[in-house]
Amino acid sequence: MKHLDSTLSALADPTRRQVVDLLRERPRRASELAAQARTSAPAMSRHLRLLRSTGIVEADVSEDDARARVYRLRPERLRALQQWLDSFWGGQLDAFKAHAEDR
Amino acid sequence: MSVVRTVEVAVDQATAFSVFTDEINAWYERGPYSWNDPARAVAIRFEAGRLLEVYEEGEPYEMGRVTAWEPGRRLAFAYRSVHLPIDGTEVEVRFEPIAGGTRVTLEHRGLERLPPDEYETWERRAWVRLMQVYADFLRGETS
Numbered sequence: 001m002k003h004l005d006s007t008l009s010a011l012a013d014p015t016r017r018q019v020v021d022l023l024r025e026r027p028r029r030a031s032e033l034a035a036q037a038r039t040s041a042p043a044m045s046r047h048l049r050l051l052r053s054t055g056i057v058e059a060d061v062s063e064d065d066a067r068a069r070v071y072r073l074r075p076e077r078l079r080a081l082q083q084w085l086d087s088f089w090g091g092q093l094d095a096f097k098a099h100a101e102d103r
Numbered sequence: 104m105s106v107v108r109t110v111e112v113a114v115d116q117a118t119a120f121s122v123f124t125d126e127i128n129a130w131y132e133r134g135p136y137s138w139n140d141p142a143r144a145v146a147i148r149f150e151a152g153r154l155l156e157v158y159e160e161g162e163p164y165e166m167g168r169v170t171a172w173e174p175g176r177r178l179a180f181a182y183r184s185v186h187l188p189i190d191g192t193e194v195e196v197r198f199e200p201i202a203g204g205t206r207v208t209l210e211h212r213g214l215e216r217l218p219p220d221e222y223e224t225w226e227r228r229a230w231v232r233l234m235q236v237y238a239d240f241l242r243g244e245t246s
Contacts, residue, residue, distance in 0.1 A: 048160045081214065085214070088136060093109075093209055096130045096207070100112045100113065100119060
């Protein structure tokens with residue numbers, strides 16, 4: 001399962017998946033995300049830091065005040081499609097390898 | 104924009120190529136997005152210059168049109184899937200010798216040709232699919 005990279009482990013957490021779901025609708029502040037996900041502000045801060053480190057999520061860079069910072073899914077075109085295909089083909093190649101070496 | 108995946112297998116190039124092509128039906132993973140018509144699909148195979156999703160009855164679905172077939176070295180096809188908004192993106196598979204086996208590199212190109220006005224719809228769907236992949240992974244991880 002080596003194709004499952006840091007993005008995957010970042011999203012292996014239900015709160016972080018919920019954050020991504022919420023951000024798919026629109027950009028939101030950390031406080032709003034914490035309230036929606038029923039988690040504390042420090043815990044949400046850790047989740048957001050991890051999501052940012054994988055490049056899934058970005059913060060509005062014009063805001064220095066962390067409380068006012070707006071988080072959004074990174075707008076790179078096709079990012080999700082690319083990640084999905086990455087995972088799809090990675091899975092297929094793993095299956096190919098398992099079969100080729102097990103004949 | 105392209106997607107590149109690599110895997111190293113402990114078989115020689117000729118074997119890797121023939122397993123990839125002749126035996127695709129044996130290894131192709133049956134996941135939620137593997138098929139274009141999951142309810143009817145019974146097999147996948149390369150046949151007469153095409154990659155086909157085969158049904159019990161009726162015409163097969165053409166998943167790929169082969170553009171390069173170099174046994175032991177390289178395979179390429181124009182790819183098509185109901186899960187993608189455009190036809191004719193390119194999949195290339197290269198087989199290179201390494202110590203003790205073969206490095207297989209799969210590259211899927213041409214995704215930047217996605218029509219801009221359809222992008223948001225597809226991006227949303229792709230996220231949904233990604234979530235499914237993660238959910239499947241977690242089930243495998245915990246079971």
